[in-house]
Amino acid sequence: MIIGTVVTKNNLAQAKVLAQSIKRFNPDVRFVVSLLERYTDQDHTEYPFFDKVVLASKTWQGNFDQVIFKYSAREASCFAKALLIDYIFTHYPNEQQVLYLDHGMEVLAPLRDLRSRLEQCSVLLTPQHLYTGAESHDVGNGAYHSGLIAVSRTTSGLGFVQWWIKRLERYSFMENDRAPQTPVEPKWLDLVPGLFEGVEVLKHPGYNVASGNYDEREITQAGYSHFRANGETLYIKHFDRIGEQERNANDPEYAKQHPALATLIKQYTARLDGFGWDRSYSAPWSYQFYNSGEPINSSIRLIYRNNLFLEQKYPDPYKLSNEFFEWGIFGEEPPAVMAEPEPSLDQSAIRPSLVRQRRKKPQSRSMIKREKKVRLHNRNKHSRMASTATVKLLHARARRSGASKKIISRSYTVSHKHARPFGNLTALYRGSVKSR
Known part of the structure; x- marks a missing residue:
């Protein structure tokens, strides 16, 4: 089995904690990181628990920059996870199982149970909830959690991966009309059991324990590093909303009511701090800037995503600018980007007829x-x-x-x-x- 994750530079500390936990309980498992940045550095490639670090742009043969330009870092990560699964199957032909985990997760026990389950199916999905009472939340956000997906090398499994890539290429955005914003990506998984053969839903309380299902899973501790969920082994814990969870764990009243959960959160945040999470969390995303260094306005991403004319005419949007798209939205030819004149150039020697006059910007x-x-x-x-x-x-x-x-x-x-x-x-x- 190979486990993979997608990470940006500001979440690298979480990926290191995940890799460390995987190697601790599953030393024979290889761990592949898809780095959603323009470049790698020594800190990315020389961490001993990373078996391989690959740029996300190298995991797909299509126009990666054009697709990523449409999305924020979180949206792009959703698209890149399907690419990573396909990349692992392609470059590791002898591997039969691939497990994708979000970078904010931690493995807390050997994964023999999950491996044996995956041998009997093609796709393994984990539901958001196991019991009734919270299904209204799942209707809007999707019934399955896309942060934990296992796929085996079968015709159905490989077909699912290709289908998922095509859907996320255009539909990996956040729904802005809802509060809080929710990704569209998990909703595609609701269709998987009906479209593909060999799909199993993992109804085990010890997988994908997260803040959204704390109310249905009682966390207890049996030893320093052994935890249980509803009396069964806790295999994988998802530390989403880590700032909020850390505040809760440090609250004496919360720690008194949920001692095992508070201990689990404190141990995780301590490991994060050891990898410099507080310093790297604010690192900028390299795909947030044009090639010129100008930051990309979020509204420009939306304009480009919803305008097929712009996509077809300008396949490399990172070469452009915000001003360029502000003109293009009106269907006009944007002004050419003119280089700044050399400081020593005699401006009086330039004939007015050679200077391109800038047109008046169209009205909104x-x-x-x-x-x-x-x-x-x-x-x-x-x-x-x-x-x-x-x-x-x-x-x-x-x-x-x-x-x-x-x-x-x-x-x-x-x-x-x-x-x-x-x-x-x-x-x-x-x-x-x-x-x-």
Whole structure:
């Protein structure tokens, strides 16, 4: 078996804790890290418990930069996990089992039970919850947790991996209309049991214990490093929301009510601190910047993701800039990026005809709508003023011709509501002239 994870530079300490725990209980298992950064350094490659560190861009033959540009670091990690599983199967042809674990997890016991289960199936999924009562949460977030997925080298298992890659290539984003934001990626797993053969749901309380299912799993301690969940061996613990969990563990009242869980969290955070997690957590993501070093606005990622024209015309968006996309959203040709002139260049020697004049930036949609509203208001205002003047003119002619004011006003009111402005008034006026 090979275990893999996807990590960015700021979460490298968590990946080291995970690797250490894997080697402690499963020394024969190899651990592969997919680094979601543009480059590697000595700290990434020389950690002894990392059997292999590969850049995420090397795990796929497609246009990696174009896809990653659409996503945030968390969204991109969801896409990269499917690529990593496929990469391991391709580059380790003798391996029959691959287990993906999120970098925020820790292995707390030998995984012989999981290996034996995977020998009997193609895909192994872990549910968010094992009992009724919290299913309303699963409807919105997905029934299965994508942080723990095991796949065996079967026709069905390999087919699942390829299917998952294609789905996450375009649909690995966060749902921004919900609070808190939730990834779309786990929801695809809800379809897996119906689409593929040999899918098993791992209904064991000792796997994927996380803050979202603490209420249904009682954690107890039997020795310094042996923990149980609902009386069964705790194999894998997910330390999500680590800051919140650390505060809870340091709360005396919480530690009194959940002593084993508080001990587990404190041990994990101590190991994180030993790997310098507090220093590396704020490290910037290298895919957050254009090639020029300019930070990418989150709105620009959304614009590029939802505009197929931009994707097709600009397959390498990291060469561009925020200003470039602000023009492109209006369907216009963005201004060319012009190099800064050399300091020693004589500016007076440049002829004005050779200098490209920058066009005026197009108005935003809100400004266009506001201008249309003002024009409509002014037109209606002038129409009302002209209509009032016309009625007064007709009333004056009526007095001279002896016609009734009420007849003229009634004719104007009824006809003007459904006709073009002044159309019936003009006809009425012409009729009065002809009658004279």
